[in-house]
Amino acid sequence: MHAIEKLLAKKAGKRSVKTGEIINCEIDMAGINDLYLQTLRSFFEMGGTKVHDPSKVIMFLDHYAPASTITQATNQKQFREFCWDQGIDLLMDIDQGVCHQVLADKGLAYPGEIVVITDSHTTTHGAFGAFGTGVGATDLAIILATGKLWFRVPEIIKINFEGKLPKGVYAKDAILHAIGTLGADYAVYKAVEFGGSMLEHLSISERMALCNMSTEMGAKASYIQPDAITMAFLEEKVTRAYEIYHTDEDFVYADEVTFDVSNLKPQLAAPSSVDNVFDVSQFIGRHIDQAYLGSCTGGRADDIGIAAHILQGRKVAPRTRFVIVPASKGVLLEAMEKGYVKTLIEAGATFVTPGCAACLGTHEGMIASGETCITTTNRNFPGRMGDTKAEIFLGSPAAVAAAALMGEIVDPTLYM
Amino acid sequence: MQKLLSGNAFVFGKNVDTDQIYPGRFVEFTDVEDVAKYAMFGADPEFTCKVKKGDFIVAGTNFGCGSSREHAAITLKAVGIGAIIAESFARIFYRNAINLGIPLIVCPNISKLIQTGDRLSLDLHSGEIRLEKSLIATAEPMSEYVLNILESGGIKPLIKQQLATGNRA
Numbered sequence: 080m081h082a083i084e085k086l087l088a089k090k091a092g093k094r095s096v097k098t099g100e101i102i103n104c105e106i107d108m109a110g111i112n113d114l115y116l117q118t119l120r121s122f123f124e125m126g127g128t129k130v131h132d133p134s135k136v137i138m139f140l141d142h143y144a145p146a147s148t149i150t151q152a153t154n155q156k157q158f159r160e161f162c163w164d165q166g167i168d169l170l171m172d173i174d175q176g177v178c179h180q181v182l183a184d185k186g187l188a189y190p191g192e193i194v195v196i197t198d199s200h201t202t203t204h205g206a207f208g209a210f211g212t213g214v215g216a217t218d219l220a221i222i223l224a225t226g227k228l229w230f231r232v233p234e235i236i237k238i239n240f241e242g243k244l245p246k247g248v249y250a251k252d253a254i255l256h257a258i259g260t261l262g263a264d265y266a267v268y269k270a271v272e273f274g275g276s277m278l279e280h281l282s283i284s285e286r287m288a289l290c291n292m293s294t295e296m297g298a299k300a301s302y303i304q305p306d307a308i309t310m311a312f313l314e315e316k317v318t319r320a321y322e323i324y325h326t327d328e329d330f331v332y333a334d335e336v337t338f339d340v341s342n343l344k345p346q347l348a349a350p351s352s353v354d355n356v357f358d359v360s361q362f363i364g365r366h367i368d369q370a371y372l373g374s375c376t377g378g379r380a381d382d383i384g385i386a387a388h389i390l391q392g393r394k395v396a397p398r399t400r401f402v403i404v405p406a407s408k409g410v411l412l413e414a415m416e417k418g419y420v421k422t423l424i425e426a427g428a429t430f431v432t433p434g435c436a437a438c439l440g441t442h443e444g445m446i447a448s449g450e451t452c453i454t455t456t457n458r459n460f461p462g463r464m465g466d467t468k469a470e471i472f473l474g475s476p477a478a479v480a481a482a483a484l485m486g487e488i489v490d491p492t493l494y495m
Numbered sequence: 496m497q498k499l500l501s502g503n504a505f506v507f508g509k510n511v512d513t514d515q516i517y518p519g520r521f522v523e524f525t526d527v528e529d530v531a532k533y534a535m536f537g538a539d540p541e542f543t544c545k546v547k548k549g550d551f552i553v554a555g556t557n558f559g560c561g562s563s564r565e566h567a568a569i570t571l572k573a574v575g576i577g578a579i580i581a582e583s584f585a586r587i588f589y590r591n592a593i594n595l596g597i598p599l600i601v602c603p604n605i606s607k608l609i610q611t612g613d614r615l616s617l618d619l620h621s622g623e624i625r626l627e628k629s630l631i632a633t634a635e636p637m638s639e640y641v642l643n644i645l646e647s648g649g650i651k652p653l654i655k656q657q658l659a660t661g662n663r664a
Contacts, residue, residue, distance in 0.1 A: 101640050116525045117565050125654040150523040199563045215565035215591035221654055263510050264557035268586050299586050352510055440519035460514040462537050
């Protein structure tokens with residue numbers, strides 16, 4: 080069996096599981112975002128009165144942090160009251176940041192865990208050897224009511240990245256390249272394991288970006304086998320007991336593909352789909368109205384550090400805005416301690432409160448018709464960050480910061 | 496639920512994402528009447544004026560990719576979509592729609608066989624799709640598990656029953 084199958088079997092109280100089987104699993108951590116008031120409604124509509132296990136529920140006020148309309152404020156008020164009424168202590172209010180980063184910062188993401196959040200990018204937790212998957216509001220309400228949720232045991236695909244990334248090229252480039260090659264529906268309903276020698280050089284931050292973006296090829300979950308890099312992170316953050324699963328040597332993957340990244344060029348996903356991927360050279364000189372660095376994909380301290388390195392002692396281009404949204408309070412504090420915030424504000428960047436901000440097209444950094452934005456986020460769908468006639472390019476933190484500096488799309492490797 | 500459905504088709508392409516089905520800027524709305532106003536708004540802002548109860552959405556691969564927002568399923572249910580027939584569905588959207596009791600039918604090549612405005616009938620149990628009266632495709636059968644949810648009118652009644660009987664299996 081694969082490590083993921085062993086993990087699922089354990090949580091379903093079974094010795095083994097097989098692909099396609101429908102199983103009912105105990106959920107270790109169930110997260111709700113402030114977008115999904117329907118979760119609470121569905122809970123009550125199903126006859127729920129008391130949450131099954133409040134210690135396994137976490138509430139994130141991250142998508143509208145802080146609220147910018149009365150409706151958002153009213154929704155958040157209801158979430159807070161639900162937590163207080165139900166004895167849910169893990170209320171991550173508007174000061175905390177994006178759910179996935181908050182879980183990592185607080186040591187709540189760990190191997191062998193099943194984490195289910197009302198957020199499609201819950202695949203991020205594969206970076207810690209967890210089974211993380213996104214669901215809708217009603218599925219999450221079922222967990223609130225019963226502590227469990229049904230899953231179809233997925234086929235498992237392996238994607239290997241071999242070689243060391245060149246200077247100025249990042250995990251974001253590697254995963255964009257893979258999505259561009261394989262397509263946005265390559266892994267629909269499947270779990271993706273990442274492997275290959277590239278991982279030996281990849282920090283937890285970069286691994287999170289990789290697993291996060293597996294959602295954009297349709298993956299249900301992702302997985303990186305915990306290694307020395309994972310263990311170093313876990314020793315620092317995680318205090319609870321956990322179990323690391325290992326894949327049997329005779330396990331056969333549903334598909335296995337390998338990319339050599341040793342000569343990979345910086346990549347961009349061009350408007351308006353995530354699999355519309357090209358070398359950055361295709362778009363050199365394209366004017367940028369807004370450069371945006373943030374989100375659960377590309378808003379970590381390392382990402383802000385790359386931007387600070389590029390903009391140290393320089394200025395953001397005159398007709399370009401540079402919006403930076405730290406993924407969490409922890410990220411913001413680290414970026415402050417390391418001096419990145421000062422460097423970037425002096426360069427002309429605008430900092431926004433930790434959270435999801437304009438990544439989902441609701442507030443704080445929206446773009447107008449006819450504008451072009453380059454961003455470290457995860458989606459460039461029409462209308463994603465504002466007007467449907469705006470254009471969005473997805474790239475690495477270096478590609479975004481270098482574009483902010485020059486006011487147009489450039490090859491970031493020249494600015495490292 | 497009804498075994499035999501019929502309605503007019505609205506055909507869309509591949510990778511129709513949740514921002515096209517229900518744009519992010521409307522996610523703060525929580526009442527069904529508000530959510531119903533924006534079905535397919537990102538792909539076709541006139542959709543809610545044209546669609547009638549029982550009509551079908553027909554699409555290419557990966558329908559519903561993107562966000563976990565249940566609004567995308569709620570809005571389509573609220574305008575009375577009879578079923579969605581696509582070449583494949585994104586996972587979270589699939590679960591959301593089935594949980595709400597919207598039939599989702601997987602059928603290879605279907606977006607090339609049908610045009611917007613075609614009058615379709617669909618047999619949920621056999622998967623047979625007819626254009627006027629002639630059979631044009633047979634979709635993949637739904638799993639027993641999913642059919643059970645649909646026939647119960649969505650997953651909420653099932654869980655309600657489980658909670659009432661104290662059965663948490």
